[in-house]
Amino acid sequence: MPTPEHGDANAVRIGVYICHCGTNIAGTVDVHAVAEHAGTLPGVVVAREYKYMCSDPGQELIKADIREHRLDRIVVASCSPHLHEKTFRGAVADGGVNPFHFQMVNIREHVSWVHPDKRAGTEKADALVRAAVSRVRHHKPLETRRVPVRSDVLVVGGGIAGIHAALTLADAGKHVTLVEREPTIGGHMAMFDKTFPTLDCAACILTPKMTAVKAHPNITLWAYAEVQAVSGYVGNFTVTVKRKPRYVRDDVCVGCQECIDACVYKVGKEPDAFNLGMSKRKPIYLPFPQAVPQVVTIDPESCIEFKSGKCKKTCVEACADRHAIDFTQQERIETIEVGTILLTTGFKVFDAKRLPSYGYGTYPNVYTALEVERLLNASGPTAGEMVLRDGRTPRTVGIIHCIGSRDEHTNKHCSRVCCMYALKLAHLVQERTGAEVYDFYIDMRTPGKGFEEFYNRVAEEGVHFIRGKVADVYPTAEQDGRLILQAEDTLLGNVRRIPVDMVILAVGLEAQADAEDVRRTFNITCGTGGWFTERHPKLAPVATFTDGVWIAGACQGPKDIPDTVAQAGAAAGEALALINAGHIELEPNTAYIVAADCSGCKTCVPMCPYKAIGFDAEQGKAAINEVLCKGCGTCVSVCPSGSARQNLFEDDEIYAEIGGVLAHA
Amino acid sequence: MTAKPKIAFYWCASCGGCEEAVVDLAEQVLDVVAAVDIVFWPCAMDFKRHDVEAMADGSIAATFVNGAVRTTEQEEMAHLLRRKSRVLVAFGACSQLGGIPGLANLSDTASVLATAYRTSPSTVNPDGVLPQRHTVDGGHALGLPGLYETVRTLDQVTDVDYYLPGCAPTPKLIAAAVQALLTGALPAKGSVLAPDIALCDECARKASKPDALALAAFKRPSEVVLNEEECLLAQGVLCMGPATRGGCEAACVQGNMPCTGCSGPTSRVRDQGAKALSGFASLVASNDAAEIERITGAIADPVGTLYRYALPASLLRRRRVAVS
Numbered sequence A: 001m002p003t004p005e006h007g008d009a010n011a012v013r014i015g016v017y018i019c020h021c022g023t024n025i026a027g028t029v030d031v032h033a034v035a036e037h038a039g040t041l042p043g044v045v046v047a048r049e050y051k052y053m054c055s056d057p058g059q060e061l062i063k064a065d066i067r068e069h070r071l072d073r074i075v076v077a078s079c080s081p082h083l084h085e086k087t088f089r090g091a092v093a094d095g096g097v098n099p100f101h102f103q104m105v106n107i108r109e110h111v112s113w114v115h116p117d118k119r120a121g122t123e124k125a126d127a128l129v130r131a132a133v134s135r136v137r138h139h140k141p142l143e144t145r146r147v148p149v150r151s152d153v154l155v156v157g158g159g160i161a162g163i164h165a166a167l168t169l170a171d172a173g174k175h176v177t178l179v180e181r182e183p184t185i186g187g188h189m190a191m192f193d194k195t196f197p198t199l200d201c202a203a204c205i206l207t208p209k210m211t212a213v214k215a216h217p218n219i220t221l222w223a224y225a226e227v228q229a230v231s232g233y234v235g236n237f238t239v240t241v242k243r244k245p246r247y248v249r250d251d252v253c254v255g256c257q258e259c260i261d262a263c264v265y266k267v268g269k270e271p272d273a274f275n276l277g278m279s280k281r282k283p284i285y286l287p288f289p290q291a292v293p294q295v296v297t298i299d300p301e302s303c304i305e306f307k308s309g310k311c312k313k314t315c316v317e318a319c320a321d322r323h324a325i326d327f328t329q330q331e332r333i334e335t336i337e338v339g340t341i342l343l344t345t346g347f348k349v350f351d352a353k354r355l356p357s358y359g360y361g362t363y364p365n366v367y368t369a370l371e372v373e374r375l376l377n378a379s380g381p382t383a384g385e386m387v388l389r390d391g392r393t394p395r396t397v398g399i400i401h402c403i404g405s406r407d408e409h410t411n412k413h414c415s416r417v418c419c420m421y422a423l424k425l426a427h428l429v430q431e432r433t434g435a436e437v438y439d440f441y442i443d444m445r446t447p448g449k450g451f452e453e454f455y456n457r458v459a460e461e462g463v464h465f466i467r468g469k470v471a472d473v474y475p476t477a478e479q480d481g482r483l484i485l486q487a488e489d490t491l492l493g494n495v496r497r498i499p500v501d502m503v504i505l506a507v508g509l510e511a512q513a514d515a516e517d518v519r520r521t522f523n524i525t526c527g528t529g530g531w532f533t534e535r536h537p538k539l540a541p542v543a544t545f546t547d548g549v550w551i552a553g554a555c556q557g558p559k560d561i562p563d564t565v566a567q568a569g570a571a572a573g574e575a576l577a578l579i580n581a582g583h584i585e586l587e588p589n590t591a592y593i594v595a596a597d598c599s600g601c602k603t604c605v606p607m608c609p610y611k612a613i614g615f616d617a618e619q620g621k622a623a624i625n626e627v628l629c630k631g632c633g634t635c636v637s638v639c640p641s642g643s644a645r646q647n648l649f650e651d652d653e654i655y656a657e658i659g660g661v662l663a664h665a
Numbered sequence B: 001m002t003a004k005p006k007i008a009f010y011w012c013a014s015c016g017g018c019e020e021a022v023v024d025l026a027e028q029v030l031d032v033v034a035a036v037d038i039v040f041w042p043c044a045m046d047f048k049r050h051d052v053e054a055m056a057d058g059s060i061a062a063t064f065v066n067g068a069v070r071t072t073e074q075e076e077m078a079h080l081l082r083r084k085s086r087v088l089v090a091f092g093a094c095s096q097l098g099g100i101p102g103l104a105n106l107s108d109t110a111s112v113l114a115t116a117y118r119t120s121p122s123t124v125n126p127d128g129v130l131p132q133r134h135t136v137d138g139g140h141a142l143g144l145p146g147l148y149e150t151v152r153t154l155d156q157v158t159d160v161d162y163y164l165p166g167c168a169p170t171p172k173l174i175a176a177a178v179q180a181l182l183t184g185a186l187p188a189k190g191s192v193l194a195p196d197i198a199l200c201d202e203c204a205r206k207a208s209k210p211d212a213l214a215l216a217a218f219k220r221p222s223e224v225v226l227n228e229e230e231c232l233l234a235q236g237v238l239c240m241g242p243a244t245r246g247g248c249e250a251a252c253v254q255g256n257m258p259c260t261g262c263s264g265p266t267s268r269v270r271d272q273g274a275k276a277l278s279g280f281a282s283l284v285a286s287n288d289a290a291e292i293e294r295i296t297g298a299i300a301d302p303v304g305t306l307y308r309y310a311l312p313a314s315l316l317r318r319r320r321v322a323v324s
């Protein structure tokens, strides 16, 4: 007679555990009634409720019951399997039962958190528990697979997050490929002059790290490149990277910039993207003096040689026997194998033109904060001089907070760094120009180390703080280029109209425009607004739901540099932990084809999104490569003769589950 | 000499093809007749229901019932024969799966009767007379069996031991089944007495099917001149082979016609039509909703194509009817 361990579905002994999760579940579900109901179901030998099943005593309960009642199937109804499936499988295994003779029911996210009505919630919990009990009897013993983890890492995005993570991993002896889509690494931080709250010079702290990236023997830096596709799975990803042509060979260019000087264009004609269009650059350029890599780039859109083929090519002459300039360079597609991936793709600033009442794009003296960062920067369009577009130096400056943040019509979130960078800009503008600075805020948010102190300092320096939302920006009657900021001062209770020479919009932070594409490429998830979703908001803030892929920095949500660097270090540490473990345990939820049953109809073969199915022409049968199978189940549902099957998702199990939900209590 | 085993045949809602199939055993039928004692076969021999009723329970070694169950009489006979027989075999697609009569589950009884007795072009019935359960003619009370709303398979009515698939089962399968019965070499109860692998396995054209087939059009056999060697699906014709149990040696394909699915699904599939649908859907060579609509729109009668024999046995069973 078959033992229950070998699948005699009738002879099983099931233990069912209903978790209160404190009041998280017990507040909305009558857990006692659910446990009682479970106790009446066929095969159930023990049914209990307990305050916290995931706690040590909760897990002990399972182990003790297995010993005492000879249980061979376990059902736990608690939270999402994402959180504790591993915990409970572990407890079941410690109790001496195959860990896959276990089924978890989510009565928190699927029941108590989404249903206000206790009676209906309890009925739903009953139904879900019934489903699990009828399914678990069909479970087969399974084994997890172990696969080795490659030690090479891919870091995508070379802002401060990517730079810090890459250096941490490289210092630990791991090989890192850092892919950055712009011609240089550095991200937003490279654009700033100073950083709050300490007013460190951004370049002084950033550029040493940038050059360290370039010099590090364990880092391959591919700037001006983008990831095209990712396949494989944790520990064994295959990544294709598209390297855009610079038309300059990065292996020979020394960054002397003689070519730029020699270009037939005496002055730049193209808006310089790094200076947000506030200056012009030549067709051959370096984004900024400290750019890394120190390799110039030719823009084929504006280069005469590309446009007409008739340029004197003075740049080539200047480069002389280095021969770095190569107009024939082509896009290169590279394929790399890595074990882990860190996404550090950062943010974009809110487009101030979306709120026309602030006059950005209409009145030349309205600037975004990022533009002012460039104006203040010694390598910026004005060499660090605060000069307005009309050539004047501002004597009065108005800063407006929360542009594109905390607003129903644009973004509901608080961008977290704007209050602080607004204070920084207030201080710097006042310091450089002696201008009167009016700072219009809604709430001053300074919750960080040294932040409130910085606010007090700036206030003492004489910046005028006005608590109120600016409703309108319009030119003065004199038409002298000045603008009037009109706001209700909510502290004084009157309407203020303040004429200023310059308006600075503290634009909020938004997810990158292509976040959805990147999310898809790396198979992770995005929340509202496109910020990448962490595995758990508190306990796994840099992991994602895709094993082997981490996120860090502003791509996960708005944050300042210290938090970004902390996350980057955390993500690097978690990747290192996995790499050092050397292998990964894979869920056995893969599909398999029963050769004796397969008719060789080939329906499944082209269907597998992971190309895991091969066809053996000699045998006339299809077969699945278990290592490539991701358990998506496509082949299983498509096989017209039921010959492709899937562990943990056998038809018997699924039909039993459906039957359990539908059976009347 | 020990008595020869007693065998019975019965027909329910069927076309008579299954009876033909028995006769088609040709000379083998004589061997069978010699080896057994046929105690009931309404189509061929003059026994009446009361003869069966008079038999001892369990006295018939095996009864082969073809046809689906639709009338009260068929249901009564199914129960009676079950009681009298040690082995009950559902013979043919209608008995196993509901068969062609099972497509009546797409309609209700009233419209079935209206079509058959009033509106079909070949009907001559000026008074519009419909069959009545009871009528009196010349002082004689006459009765007809009642018609159920839903066509059922034999095993939806009574306990069935084995199934012989096909419309009709091939002589080879019948002979093998009889042989197994006579020698007692029977598989587990509930088995279908045919190979449990889809038709492609035994199809001579299998090798010609491309590894990654994608179709921009589905065609009906009447719309193409079919190549006699190439996989029919590869020629755009919906061949049910991948979703249908083998055992018939791909008889239809040998005749250059696509498999229509009469042998039902393999034991691993609970709904032949649904499986065939997901298999065929995967062949559609487009990801564009409108284009997919256009391609699949060419399938003239999706239910009649995918569920031609197995609607009553499927998870769907029938179209919903308003219950008054």
Ligand SMILES: Cc1cc2nc3c(=O)[nH]c(=O)nc-3n(C[C@H](O)[C@H](O)[C@H](O)COP(=O)(O)OP(=O)(O)OC[C@H]3O[C@@H](n4cnc5c(N)ncnc54)[C@H](O)[C@@H]3O)c2cc1C
Binding pocket: A156, A157, A158, A159, A160, A161, A162, A179, A180, A181, A182, A185, A186, A187, A188, A189, A192, A194, A195, A196, A197, A225, A226, A227, A344, A345, A346, A347, A348, A349, A369, A370, A373, A417, A421, A424, A509, A512, A518, A552, A553, A554, A555, A559, A560, A561, A562, A564
């Ligand atoms: C006006 C302003 C002033 C600020 N001032 C301060 C300050 O003083 N102090 C402070 O602590 N914080 C400040 N911040 C916040 C600071 O900018 C962020 O904390 C920091 O830049 C986040 O770093 P990151 O690496 O996550 O993102 P980013 O700096 O945005 O870097 C992301 C990098 O990834 C690259 N990338 C994006 N997508 C891809 C892709 N698909 N493939 C390859 N590469 C990609 C980008 O090109 C970029 O190089 C300020 C922000 C703003 C807007």
Ligand code: SF4
Binding pocket: A590, A591, A607, A608, A609, A610, A611, A612, A613, A624, A628, A629, A630, A631, A632, A633, A634, A635, A636, A646
């Ligand atoms: S379940 Fe099937 S289709 Fe999905 S990955 Fe595995 S082999 Fe491929």
Ligand code: SF4
Binding pocket: A593, A597, A598, A599, A600, A601, A602, A603, A604, A605, A621, A622, A638, A639, A640, A641, A642, A643, A644, B198, B242
């Ligand atoms: S679909 Fe099923 S029967 Fe056809 S080749 Fe794949 S596994 Fe075999």
